[in-house]
Amino acid sequence: MLAIKLAFKNLIGAGLRTWLNVIVLSFAFVLIIFYNGMFDGWNRQGIKATIDWEIGQGQFWHPEYDKYDPYTIQDSHAPLSDQVKAEINKGNLTPILITQATLYPEGRVQSGILKGIDPKQNILNLPTADLINNQDEYAAIIGKRMAESTKLKVGDRVLVRWRDKNGTFDAREIQIASIFRCDVPSADNGQMYMSLPVLQKMTNMEGEATLIVTGENYSGAEIENWNFKDLNFLLSDLDKIIQSKKIGSYIMEGLLLIIALLAIFDTQVLSIFRRQKEIGTYIALGLTRSQVVGIFTVEGGAHSILAALLGAVYGIPIFIWLDTVGITFGGPDMGITVAETIYPYYSVGLIISTLILVVVSATIVSYIPSRKISKMKPTEALKGKLQ
Amino acid sequence: MKHLTIIILALISVNLYAQTADEILEKTDLNMSAENRIIESSMTIHGKRNSRAMTSISYSVGDKQSFTEYLTPAREKGTKMLKLEDKLWIYSPSTDRTIQISGHMLRQSVMGSDFSYEDMMEDRKLTDVYTATKVDEEEIDGRRTFVLELVAKVDDVSYHSRKVWIDTEHFVPLKEELFAKSGQLLKRTSRSDVQEVQGRWFPMRITYKDMLKSGKGTEMHITNIKFNQEIPEYIFTKAALKQ
Numbered sequence: 001m002l003a004i005k006l007a008f009k010n011l012i013g014a015g016l017r018t019w020l021n022v023i024v025l026s027f028a029f030v031l032i033i034f035y036n037g038m039f040d041g042w043n044r045q046g047i048k049a050t051i052d053w054e055i056g057q058g059q060f061w062h063p064e065y066d067k068y069d070p071y072t073i074q075d076s077h078a079p080l081s082d083q084v085k086a087e088i089n090k091g092n093l094t095p096i097l098i099t100q101a102t103l104y105p106e107g108r109v110q111s112g113i114l115k116g117i118d119p120k121q122n123i124l125n126l127p128t129a130d131l132i133n134n135q136d137e138y139a140a141i142i143g144k145r146m147a148e149s150t151k152l153k154v155g156d157r158v159l160v161r162w163r164d165k166n167g168t169f170d171a172r173e174i175q176i177a178s179i180f181r182c183d184v185p186s187a188d189n190g191q192m193y194m195s196l197p198v199l200q201k202m203t204n205m206e207g208e209a210t211l212i213v214t215g216e217n218y219s220g221a222e223i224e225n226w227n228f229k230d231l232n233f234l235l236s237d238l239d240k241i242i243q244s245k246k247i248g249s250y251i252m253e254g255l256l257l258i259i260a261l262l263a264i265f266d267t268q269v270l271s272i273f274r275r276q277k278e279i280g281t282y283i284a285l286g287l288t289r290s291q292v293v294g295i296f297t298v299e300g301g302a303h304s305i306l307a308a309l310l311g312a313v314y315g316i317p318i319f320i321w322l323d324t325v326g327i328t329f330g331g332p333d334m335g336i337t338v339a340e341t342i343y344p345y346y347s348v349g350l351i352i353s354t355l356i357l358v359v360v361s362a363t364i365v366s367y368i369p370s371r372k373i374s375k376m377k378p379t380e381a382l383k384g385k386l387q
Numbered sequence: 388m389k390h391l392t393i394i395i396l397a398l399i400s401v402n403l404y405a406q407t408a409d410e411i412l413e414k415t416d417l418n419m420s421a422e423n424r425i426i427e428s429s430m431t432i433h434g435k436r437n438s439r440a441m442t443s444i445s446y447s448v449g450d451k452q453s454f455t456e457y458l459t460p461a462r463e464k465g466t467k468m469l470k471l472e473d474k475l476w477i478y479s480p481s482t483d484r485t486i487q488i489s490g491h492m493l494r495q496s497v498m499g500s501d502f503s504y505e506d507m508m509e510d511r512k513l514t515d516v517y518t519a520t521k522v523d524e525e526e527i528d529g530r531r532t533f534v535l536e537l538v539a540k541v542d543d544v545s546y547h548s549r550k551v552w553i554d555t556e557h558f559v560p561l562k563e564e565l566f567a568k569s570g571q572l573l574k575r576t577s578r579s580d581v582q583e584v585q586g587r588w589f590p591m592r593i594t595y596k597d598m599l600k601s602g603k604g605t606e607m608h609i610t611n612i613k614f615n616q617e618i619p620e621y622i623f624t625k626a627a628l629k630q
Contacts, residue, residue, distance in 0.1 A: 169545055
């Protein structure tokens with residue numbers, strides 16, 4: 001208790017030197033929380049968007065289907081069983097048929113993917129109802145990225161060529177029924193969504209699908225001859241991207257923290273050098289060497305407590321403001337799943353772990369120079385002689 | 388004499404009309420196919436902004452074996468393609484690697500041209516795959532042609548229907564249009580500069596055009612063609628790709 005009292009008294013007494021250290025450390029504290037909050041917010045929004053727009057609560061894949069190998073698409077289709085059809089009718093599952101296609105917007109050649117989806121489905125956020133409302137049977141909805149890359153607008157017709165089940169070419173004009181905006185590039189780039197029965201007819205794959213998306217109310221029962229892919233598997237790409245971005249942020253946070261800790265370290269070295277008489281007096285008054293080391297360590301470590309308090313003074317209003325307005329990145333074309341506006345997410349765990357990190361590291365860097373005290377001769381220290 | 392000429396012309400005319408579509412196709416197949424052939428050609432690919440040309444030499448035996456080596460430009464020199472039955476390998480000298488083109492990769496364009504590897508590998512006789520109907524006779528560049536409409540009689544065919552204009556005298560297809568199931572025209576091939584080579588008629592200039600994309604298509608000019616030559620067996624081996 002004495003050590004804490006003395007430490008804070010000395011800190012406040014040191015004036016500007018203390019506050020400079022505290023300000024730098026508080027920046028590190030606030031920025032660490034900000035960065036991690038950003039990534040957590042990105043992660044949460046990314047996961048939600050991917051579930052809502054692309055993967056649902058998991059998917060059943062045709063055994064031949066490999067998301068990363070477009071050459072598997074041609075052979076990845078199978079009829080749906082009565083069990084699956086019953087679940088589709090209940091709204092618990094929605095099948096998707098995938099086929100490769102070539103688009104010819106204004107004579108340019110662009111490869112793409114045609115996805116057949118039930119226009120009445122409610123599992124994914126895709127505006128599939130627009131396919132029913134469109135007068136043309138051969139209608140499609142596309143995402144904003146796809147619309148930009150193909151320069152297509154609502155109502156435009158684009159010539160599309162594909163192959164049917166047997167490899168025979170077919171081609172016709174497809175009308176753009178609507179353009180949706182979503183944060184998931186993999187549900188948008190190069191893709192056209194058509195009515196499932198229409199695509200099945202176009203490809204001679206009546207009653208067939210490539211994958212089946214599960215909804216929230218699906219029981220989770222296995223489907224024979226289809227491989228279930230859970231959310232961990234389907235979200236692993238997003239996780240990997242965020243983890244790799246986090247590493248970059250760790251480096252920046254680490255550098256900032258090191259600068260702040262170096263300032264504390266310097267202050268401690270200087271304190272022990274300049275306050276030798278004070279150290280000698282403490283020992284002469286009967287304090288053990290370790291108690292004196294403790295006073296100096298607590299003094300250094302207390303910078304972090306003050307930094308946390310100062311950080312809270314300006315950090316909390318900033319975080320509350322950011323949580324309200326979010327951070328806008330200008331557009332959806334980042335190439336990865338990222339919301340146009342990210343709302344940082346600050347968990348209690350994040351704040352506590354950051355606080356522990358800053359306090360513990362500040363205490364350690366305060367202790368290291370303080371160890372010198374234990375080797376000091378009290379008589380020499382009282383005289384203020386260099387040791 | 389005048390009567391005799393009229394009678395002869397009438398007989399020829401009757402004879403022309405008497406030929407069924409299948410007979411015309413068979414005669415065309417006989418004229419165009421050979422036991423083996425060696426072709427030296429140049430291919431000009433007309434892009435949207437510019438055109439590029441490449442020359443090659445091809446050896447083929449029947450419709451099952453073929454070997455092509457690109458001679459120019461320098462960038463493509465030494466690139467070789469080997470087709471055996473339904474398999475295709477490509478050797479690239481820059482990487483010193485041989486890769487097999489299979490499955491859906493066969494649908495990619497050959498050297499950026501208007502025809503795919505699959506088009507290049509198409510080896511089934513038209514009479515085996517299509518039901519032919521003679522619909523008309525037309526004149527193309529001063530040559531009288533039979534117009535045949537071909538509709539697929541098997542499922543696993545790339546083009547559901549075709550329209551072919553075949554020279555009535557030389558039995559060379561001077562023009563061909565390939566259609567999708569919906570009736571959309573996909574590709575057009577024109578052949579010209581028909582010359583007699585070793586007793587058969589053969590077009591020395593062929594133009595392929597993908598009708599869905601812009602551009603002027605791909606032109607092939609045969610500079611030298613020889614039929615029924617002695618081609619060493621080793622040419623049609625994977626080892627020949629790296630030689």
